[in-house]
Amino acid sequence: xxxxPATAGSVPTEAPGRAWPHRHLLDTDALTWPxxxxxxxxxxxxxxIVSGARPRSxxxxxxxVTNLFYEASTRTRVSFETAAKYLSADVVNVSTGGSSIEKxxxxxxxxxxxxxxxAKVLVMRHAxxxxxxxxxxxxxxxxxxxxxxxxxxxxxxxxxxxxxVRRMPGxxxxxxxxxILGDILHxxxxxxxxxxxxxxxxxxxxxxxxxxxxxxxAWAAAGVGGERRFTVTTDTAAAxxxxxxxxxxxxxxxxxxxxxxxxxxxxxxxxxxxxxxxMTAAEGCLVMHPGPMNEGVEIAADVAGGPRSLVxxxxxxxxxxxxxxxxxxxxxxxxxGGAA
Amino acid sequence: xxxxxxxxxxDAEIGKAVDLDLSGAWLVDPASGREGPADVVVRAxxxxxxxxxxxxxxxxxxxxxxxxAPGFIDLHAHLRExxxxxxxxxxxGLAAAAHGGFTTVCAMPNTTPPIDRAAMVIAxxxxxxxxxxxxxxxxIGAATLGRAGEQxxxxxxxxxxxxxGFSDDGAPxxxxxxxxxxxxxxxMLGLPLIDHPExxxxxxxxxxxxxxxxxxxxxxxWPAAAESNAVARDIALLAEVxxxxxxxxLHLTHLSTAGSLDAVRRAKAAGLPVTCDVTPHHxxxxxxxxxxxxxxxxxxxxxxGEARDPWRDRGLVAAPYASSLRVNPPLxxxxxxxACLQALLDGTADAVATDHAPHTQVDKDMEFGLAKPGIAGxxxxxxxxxxxxxxxxxxxxxxxxALTTGPAGVLGGVVEPGFAIGAPADLVVFDRAERWTVxxxxxxxxxxxxxxxxxxxxxxVLLTVAGGRLAHx
Numbered sequence: 001x002x003x004x005p006a007t008a009g010s011v012p013t014e015a016p017g018r019a020w021p022h023r024h025l026l027d028t029d030a031l032t033w034p035x036x037x038x039x040x041x042x043x044x045x046x047x048x049i050v051s052g053a054r055p056r057s058x059x060x061x062x063x064x065v066t067n068l069f070y071e072a073s074t075r076t077r078v079s080f081e082t083a084a085k086y087l088s089a090d091v092v093n094v095s096t097g098g099s100s101i102e103k104x105x106x107x108x109x110x111x112x113x114x115x116x117x118x119a120k121v122l123v124m125r126h127a128x129x130x131x132x133x134x135x136x137x138x139x140x141x142x143x144x145x146x147x148x149x150x151x152x153x154x155x156x157x158x159x160x161x162x163x164x165v166r167r168m169p170g171x172x173x174x175x176x177x178x179x180i181l182g183d184i185l186h187x188x189x190x191x192x193x194x195x196x197x198x199x200x201x202x203x204x205x206x207x208x209x210x211x212x213x214x215x216x217x218a219w220a221a222a223g224v225g226g227e228r229r230f231t232v233t234t235d236t237a238a239a240x241x242x243x244x245x246x247x248x249x250x251x252x253x254x255x256x257x258x259x260x261x262x263x264x265x266x267x268x269x270x271x272x273x274x275x276x277x278x279m280t281a282a283e284g285c286l287v288m289h290p291g292p293m294n295e296g297v298e299i300a301a302d303v304a305g306g307p308r309s310l311v312x313x314x315x316x317x318x319x320x321x322x323x324x325x326x327x328x329x330x331x332x333x334x335x336x337g338g339a340a
Numbered sequence: 341x342x343x344x345x346x347x348x349x350x351d352a353e354i355g356k357a358v359d360l361d362l363s364g365a366w367l368v369d370p371a372s373g374r375e376g377p378a379d380v381v382v383r384a385x386x387x388x389x390x391x392x393x394x395x396x397x398x399x400x401x402x403x404x405x406x407x408x409a410p411g412f413i414d415l416h417a418h419l420r421e422x423x424x425x426x427x428x429x430x431x432x433g434l435a436a437a438a439h440g441g442f443t444t445v446c447a448m449p450n451t452t453p454p455i456d457r458a459a460m461v462i463a464x465x466x467x468x469x470x471x472x473x474x475x476x477x478x479x480i481g482a483a484t485l486g487r488a489g490e491q492x493x494x495x496x497x498x499x500x501x502x503x504x505g506f507s508d509d510g511a512p513x514x515x516x517x518x519x520x521x522x523x524x525x526x527x528m529l530g531l532p533l534i535d536h537p538e539x540x541x542x543x544x545x546x547x548x549x550x551x552x553x554x555x556x557x558x559x560x561x562w563p564a565a566a567e568s569n570a571v572a573r574d575i576a577l578l579a580e581v582x583x584x585x586x587x588x589x590l591h592l593t594h595l596s597t598a599g600s601l602d603a604v605r606r607a608k609a610a611g612l613p614v615t616c617d618v619t620p621h622h623x624x625x626x627x628x629x630x631x632x633x634x635x636x637x638x639x640x641x642x643x644x645g646e647a648r649d650p651w652r653d654r655g656l657v658a659a660p661y662a663s664s665l666r667v668n669p670p671l672x673x674x675x676x677x678x679a680c681l682q683a684l685l686d687g688t689a690d691a692v693a694t695d696h697a698p699h700t701q702v703d704k705d706m707e708f709g710l711a712k713p714g715i716a717g718x719x720x721x722x723x724x725x726x727x728x729x730x731x732x733x734x735x736x737x738x739x740x741x742a743l744t745t746g747p748a749g750v751l752g753g754v755v756e757p758g759f760a761i762g763a764p765a766d767l768v769v770f771d772r773a774e775r776w777t778v779x780x781x782x783x784x785x786x787x788x789x790x791x792x793x794x795x796x797x798x799x800x801v802l803l804t805v806a807g808g809r810l811a812h813x
Contacts (some may be wrong), residue, residue: 020555036559058805074362078423108705108706129558129559129708129709130557130559130661130709131708134661134663134708136659137659149559149709151557151560188558191556191558214561215552215554215561218555222651223650225651227651227652330757
């Protein structure tokens, strides 16, 4: 923000057209490509703080960041917490156990309580699609969506992109074949990635069993944002052939009980990501997974732990990317810290 | 434009007999099929005279100004009393109805406890009498005991107490054999069975119409087949039952899909005693509103009838996931909305019913998928339908029949909308040329969250007279 007070580790200078107007980050759908690049550039800068090459930032000193998690999560919550601490924020964690949430308090009432307790940034995870939009309607600070139902997981998509761009020769995904493989229907990671990966110009494919792709053929035909086409297939071999990147998604055991899949065994046989399947992929094909993984089901253990795998890098990228997001939304929301 | 220089004024209080001199307003009488400028005189609540005027006689030249029609009949409303008086009471619901131009309201029995005993019906009618509103409340009784779908409610006792039909609305009668029995028994009593058609196996956890919007927004899809399946079953059972019980009548409420309306069209062509209604919201709103679009359904499809993509059109102007849009059945595609309108035009749909479903803020102002389904639309029904009239898609005369003689036909002659001289006046007067803004301050319902809030609608209801007494004005 022009005129914003400089702090140690302030965000990179903005080029014209890259202004960050978003007080909340609820999904990746509203981000322009220059804004996505701004996140990635800012995250690169933040990565130097994480690596110790730059001093810890005071960008969020005195600012209350509350992690409100209605669903169990370790990696995402710890990642946000770590990111906030690198920015010197005051972090509070609220998870469902033993709180008013279990007593049936409404989401808006919980939000108002946390706001009264000093929350300026609300990082929230919720099992219902769209829940952060309800909170953002009323919350006076900034809301960052850490995953809502099947809908969106914007920081995951941004960290996936950050990880990929770093590893791609030329630093671009333009024209690269990127496959998202698995339970697309229930995946907020897939949806948020569809926006960012198509914005990056990748040739995006989604692949999985027909029961877990329901509705996506129509979206692919309409295009993301009404214009950016992608490809839908149930043929794993066709999807993986010449792929530059394959991102496997977690399969939940509930899908069998719901009658969507016969068995994990059958899933692994048809849709599991194995070295054998990857033989037909492009040379140097990279493998991703948002975690947590069911090794031996959607991804073979040797693939997950092998040289193609970016899984650990994805986790590590989470911290600088979330630092970038937190600093950008705080600046856009005009939230001041307690420190001078 | 209207020749009325001033708004019609009456000095009576709500509930009191009306004296009225309406001069030259556009009168629509669906019973006789006649419309045109006329003078209407009411004395002490009794319709004394209706004088049709000749062209150039100083009356209204067209139907674009003040219109007089028989009082509207709503086949489907939830008044929430007893059990949820914070959401609505009989008194607030009837006041809302009068504000919407309705003089007759069929009250659905899914109260707490439900209307499944004669004593409940008597209490409900007493509540209506005590409200002071002259709007006629017609009770609908539960089809099954406790609306639990396990055994028949005492249908005969309910009929004797004055119900006009039976329904487990809010839920279907899922058990096919029980549904068949309810149909026969209601038929024996000469009353319609009103089904809320929904195949529950296809809608468990469902949030939004299965389609592009639900896919993009990550909402659990609510397939159109959940409705057409149920409608097909109901019609198949009706075809058999009617052979044994000639008086059988099936009414399918709030139909929302092209497929289920087609099934009714075919059943009617085959001569089966089936009727149906569509709601204003399924006619005019679509699932893209959940994504943040705010254009009416007729602007949401192309010349070819295919639904347009609101993302491509840059048509998303509001925040997504507004829980005021959560309703059962869900808002459908523009193709389905168009089918609802078409069904109204070709007579497949007999009536427009509001499915007025008020909820408290506590139950409604929450996460989209957790909010109670329902739109409290009895006051916005006329305005929404007039938008379709103004768009050139619906003749005003059809709008009027869909709210008067259409629903009266479904009820089988319990109410006779029209302008019978010497009978108590039962009419609505509204000004098509005037617009009003929807919002908590302009609505009489206690229900929270109208999806049309802050929007202006055409058609201010100036006067509602029910049974000769002032209901609104």
